[in-house]
Structures are given as structure tokens and as C-alpha cells.
Amino acid sequence: MAELGRAALVTTLGLVLYAALAGAWAARTRRRRLAVSAQNALLASLGTTAVASGVLLSALLRHDFRFSYVAAHSSRELPDAYTVSAFWGGQEGSLLLWLLILGGFGSAAVLLQRRAGRDLLAWVVPVLGGVGTFFAFMLVVVASPFGTQVAPLDGSGLNPSLQNPYMLAHPPLLYLGYVGLTIPFAFGMGALLSRRTDERWIVATRRWTLLAWTALGVGQLLGAHWAYVEVGWGGYYAWDPVENAALMPWLAATAFLHSVMIQEKRGMLKVWNMLLVILAFCLSIFGTFLTRSGVIQSIHSFTQSSIGPWFLAFLCVVVAFSVGLVLVRLPLLRSRTRLESLVSREATFLYNNLLLVALCLTILWGVIFPILSQAVRGEASTVGRPYYDFFLRSFGLPLLLLMGIGPLIAWRKASLRAVGRTFLWPAGAALVAGAVLVGLGAGSSRPGLIAYTFSVFVLASIALEFARGTAARRALGRETWLGAFFALVARNRRRYGGYVVHAAVVLLALGVAGSSAYGSVRDPQKLRPGESLTVGPYTLDYLGFRQQRVVNAVELRADVDVRRGDRVIGRLHPGKNRYLAEQQTSNEMAIRTDWLRGEDLDLIADQMNPDGTIFLKALVKPLVNLIWAAGIVFLLGSVIALWPDGREQRRLAARYEARGAFTEA
């Protein structure tokens, strides 16, 4: 079996290498049949990668411990679902999954985007082949998942704290995101290589970018929710390098999704878009290098191995190749038009882009700071949470404001008077909300107050957009309000899907600002049964703890009555699980969600002593649940924007036929 897997991978390597070399030769010499052959090789490589993946998966499910990988990442008693997750539980399997997704996305993109033009696609195939060659090479030569050994009786298993449903979905979603960013990159490079530098490559890859970006966003939110609910430290994001590694490409992709609209509408920012797509792709490779090479300390420690330098080398090749290509093709990337006014839709997109990229690069600076300081001063230094928080506020708050301004400003040139009229309502709502919030005592945190006020502004401007559009549709025909509303969204999926995503970002901002700026924390305090602790508006009466033997663990659970004033409003059971076989303990945080007040009370039993005393830590996190709600709204908005739109396709097809005829004449 292992031989089959190895053979499949070697075949894959041959196929993608052929796709890269023959494809490039075919595109250069305009040999159509050779180009088709290269494309078929790319499609076939998906098949051989799938065979290799099937071999690994079946070995995992059969508990075939002759495979070193299976022995190292699973065990007999591991439930089947987690046995499947062991596929990406280790490095070799992760690389295989990467290659598999790349093959799937690449094949689908090449087959579905024929309209992008034959000459463009002819160059996309070799670029995808080139990226695939790197991963196939790694799998064949450097990190083979099909190493064999004398089978041990049982495998070494999977860590219990990671055996949970989040880990089934969180890593593959992030992969979809990382790998998905290869598609716009490949089309961008294809456009440069084929000298097709109009917006065709952008139109062809819009949904791919959106898909990758959605997966990356949802994957990160799932990770944050896992950290909050399961890890039991009361937080959801720690600015750890590994977390940042996923955030940075997402920010770059966000900037890209916005700036392409300017290129589509106005033919500007061509160079900028190329640079953004290169940045997003490179950051996804960089993230892998970061986590795998062990050059930076992280609380997530990964199998450290020899693949780090390979990734670094690949990254250097990609940067040199793509930036070089942009420089060579610079004359083709001239804008058709230029910015006419600093008060226009284009301009707000430009500001948004600058802020997003600035945020992304400051995070990057923070991440690589240890390496830089090591190189310069011979001693690694890290920047901490204050650094990231500072820049999140400095760049994030203006971004939030722009999200409300952008959609309301006209393209090309907006008159200040018109802008004033449009903003009357949202700005008024924000001012009133701000005043009310100050009255309620939200002034205790200035960034929090600003975030709340800006959020109201954005929500009001989004609501206004929906209301105006619906009213306009209703004026046209005899539709009901509801009918007009749905027709509006259905006919402008991209635009209104985008607004829904904006609403999600606002929810996220409210959740982050609320839980960080207005939360209260009580550090662990020793309590005897009968003693109490207060946190925020709550009084916590500790009654005692008990233990209970379950199948694989001893559960210790404290009884804590939660009071507000004199009224007992509930009983919580923070505790610990002691896993016997693994000799590990895990914190089981207790969460009480108050939907009316929109806050969570989190209790963590930091230590439970045999004499019946415990150390209890308590946190109040206002609005934290909006973060998870944001995830659902985000997904909804993305699906609206992603949903196939026949009308749009026909319109684009007609446009390109017309222009194609024009350029070829």
C-alpha cells in the first residue's frame, strides 16, 4: 500500500512538472495542442494526488501502524472522526492535503474559467503547475507521508485537548483559504505573462478569492471560538505569531477584494492589485514557513522539521519571480484613468486599502521583530499585546469609519454638499448614540466609545442603503416591501452581500471592543466553601466542589451560586477534568450567557485543593457573543456575494465579446 502512495506521489510530481514546463513552452510558442496536453496533466495530477490521499486515509482508518505517519498521529482507541482529522494532524499529511486542495481548486478554476481567454489560461496552467511542483517535490523528497516501519502494537495517539469537533473543521478551512489564494495569484501571473493585463483575470477569479477569503475568515473565527470555549483562559485571540499568520493573508485579501472593484470600474490601480495578490499569496506561504521552521516562538508549537528552509527558498523564488514580472510588464499596467477627486468612491477604497495594508504590514513587522532584533542586536526581542492593540486601534477604527462612508459616496467625484446630505442621518444617529453611551458610562474607555459610535454610523449607513434601494425598486413596480427587498438583493448580490459582510465586521468590532474595553477580570482568589467573590455586577458564592468518575476521567466540579444584588440568578459549575490514561488535566470553564444584557460571565477554577478550597478566576465579557454572531452573518453575506448570478455572467460575456472583437480587429 505504501508503495502505491509513493508511486502516486511520484507520478503527481511528474505530471505537475510537465504541466509547468510543457505549459510554459506551449504558451510561449503558442502551441495549442501542447497547451491542452499541459492542462490535462494538471487535471490528471488531481487524480493521482487523490489516490495518494486515499491510501493515507485508508491506512489511518485501518490503523495500519506500518505507516510511520499513522503510528505517530493516531491510535486504536481514537474515534473514527478524529482518526480522519489525523490526516492533517501532522506535517506530511498537511502537505498532502495542501496539494490535494491545490489540485482540486486549480482544476476547477481552469475548467470553469474558460471565458477568461485561451491565451491567459495557457499561462495559468504552468504557474499552477509550478506551485504544485514545489509541494509534490516536498512530499516525494523531503517529507513523505508514506514512510514505513515495523508496526508497533499501538500508535501514539492524538492529544486529548485537541480531540474536539473544532479541530475537524478549523484546520481544513484554513487550508482552503491559504490554498485558495493560489488561484488569483496564478491568474494574476498568467495575465502578466500573457500580456492580458485588462481586468479579465480579476473577473475570472473574483469568486475564487471570495471563497478563499471566506474560508480563511470563518476558519479563524472557529479557532477563536475554540480558544474561548475549550481552552479555558477566557480569551479568544492572543496575537500569537501562528494566529497572525492566518490574519495577515486575510487582511491582504480583504484589501484585494476591494481594490479590484476600482480596476473593474475605472481601470485604475493595476500595479497595486498585482502587488496585493502577490502579497496575499506570499503571506500564506510565509505563514507556513513561520509555523514549520520554528524560527519564532509561539504558544502553538508544531513539529519542527527540515521543511522550513525549503519554504523560505520557495518564498524567495516566488517573490523574485512575481515582483520581477510586475517590473518587466510595468508599461502594460498603466491606468486608463486617474483619480479625479479625493472625495469619491475610488478614493475611499484607496484609503481603505492603505489602512488594511498598513495594518497587515505592522502585524508582519511585529511577527518578524524577533528575527530582526536577533539579526541586528544579537538578541531576540518580542513585541507584546500592547503593540498589536495599539495598531489595531490606530488603523482599525478609521477603517470602521470608512466602511460607513465608502458605500455612500459617488464614483469619480462627489460634491461635498451631496455628501453632507447623504450623511445627515447616519451621522446624526451616531452622534445621538454616542451621547447616550456617554450617559450610560461608556466613556470609561475612549477607544471603546469610538468603536461603538462608529459602529452605529456604519450600521445606519448600511440600513439607509438597503432602505433606499428597496424604496427605489418599489417605486418602479408593484412589488411589496419584502418582495422589493429580496429582488434588490438578488439583483445586486455582490453589492448587498458586501453590505451584509460589512454588518458582520461591525458586529465583530462591537464584540471585540465590548469584551476588551468594558470587561472586568478578577484574578484567581482563594475561596473556602461559603465565601464569596464579586466581579462586575455579580456576586459569586462558592458552595463547595465534588468529584465524579466518568469513563476516562475524573471530573471535579465546583458549585458556585451567581447573585446579582440579593437575587440568585443561577448556579455555575466550573471545574477540571483529570484524564487518567493521558495523565493530563483540562480546565472546564463555566460560561453564563446573559442574552438580555449581552454579556458572558466566565468562571475558571484555577486550582482545586484537596481541603475543599479553590482558586476562582472570574471574567465578565460584554458583547463577546457578537463575535460568534458576526461569523454567521459573515458567512451569510459571503454566500450572497458568491451565489452564481446568470445575469451577471451574460453581461460580462457580452462585454468581453465586444471588447475581444475590438482588440483583435
Add this chain to the structure above:
Amino acid sequence: MTRKRNPARLVLALSVAAVLAVFLLYTSIAGGTTPSLRPSQLPGHDGRVSLAGRVVGTASGDSHSAAGLRFRLRDVEGTASVPVLYRGSKPDLFRVGRDVVVDGRLRRGVFVAVPNTLVTKCPSKYAPSKG
């Protein structure tokens, strides 16, 4: 045709300037970076550092008591080690043999930790977020 002034350039220049200004503001106000060291690199540093290493020997005492929890940290790949005194909450995964990171200062040969800064690294068997 004479080249018209391009507002995009102005915006770019201004924003680069703004970013630099924000950066300067940050470094002048907050500016704190923490050196991250291994036990072998510790001698000679008396400021606050972030120390990473493997827990070795025996861990004794109660991290919530006044006397605190005492253990030794050794270079993950090496032999140099330093005694550590820690107070505050102790992560569940803390155990002899684990890799941990903790902030603190070296005081007369003992690394006195800042309370509640001890973090254990996730076990290396699993790659929780990606490859």
C-alpha cells in the same frame, strides 16, 4: 500634454508619512519590547525578559501560596538551567518535561516570574492550524 498632478500620489505620500508618524508615536510612548531568551542566555540581563525552556527536575510548592511554585527551566536543546519562582495561575498542561514560556527577572540567581505569565506551549504532536 503636460502631466497633471495625480492626487493618488499625494494620497500615497501622505499616508506613508502618516504611518511613519503613527509608528514614531508608538515607539516614543509605548515602545516596550521584551527580549526573549533561553536559560543559557540569561546571565547579564537584569530587566524584564521572556524566558522559554523545558521544565526539569521536580516542581514543588503551590503557585497560589506566598512561597510560590519552584521549578527549574533548562534550554530545550542544551544543559544550562535556572531555578524559577512563580506565583499565580498555573496552566493545566504545566508539568515536568513540558516547554513553557514565562516572563520575569533574574534576581540573585533565581528567575522571579511575573505573576500569571506562565504559558505552556501546545503539545507538538498536533498541528492545530495548518501545515
